[in-house]
Amino acid sequence: MSDPRTARARGSAVEGLAAEWLEEQGLTLLGRNHHAKGGELDLVMQDGDTLVFVEVKHRQTTRYGHPLETVTAPKQRRLIRAARTYLAREQRTCPCRFDILAAVGTPPALTFEWVKAAFAAF
Template sequence: MAIRSNPRQRGQLVEQATARWLAERGLTLVASNRHAKGGEIDLIMRDGETLVFVEVRHRQRQDYGHPLETVTAAKQRRIIKAARFYLHTQRLSCPCRFDVVGVTGSHSELEFDWIRAAFDAY
């Protein structure tokens, strides 16, 4: 996978690669890049009966830390708000969880670190 220099394109390619990687592990893609006031959900997937809201964080190098370290409490609140909005607009009531996937590297050398149930809605 070629990672382009445009940050938006790079982000989309990394999210697509992450969705494929998670699908290889049994999840099914439902939606991607869902926006709501004040937040965005990168990937929405199904893991059996559970709806999974996935935050994808990418860094080509770890000189300034691992991408998983960038999911702050404020970021979690924005993701939770967007997830609630999604559930409301889709009229869904089902088990949910919030996962985070840290992606490092570039091109075909991507490495994935997946944290299931990384945080809870409060």
């Protein structure tokens, strides 16, 4: 069994690289790891007038499936609940979307696949 501290550190490193990659694509990072009722928002970013909640999923290989496959309907519901809590806490009303950024490989050598508006919520 892997050490959870190592897994957390690896996850944090992947999220940092993912945020940098998305900033290179033109998004602005507003926050990381926002804990909210029922879930956690990996990255909160701004894309023009749109607030973007980005779920970052990582796998070292796709041997046992692609990271995109892990964002199931229950996971989507948790993300939506967390986003609603975030919006209420921040008192924000604006267009929003949910993106998924799949990362495959070992940091820093990652390949990203970005799915914009991966699922609808609002």
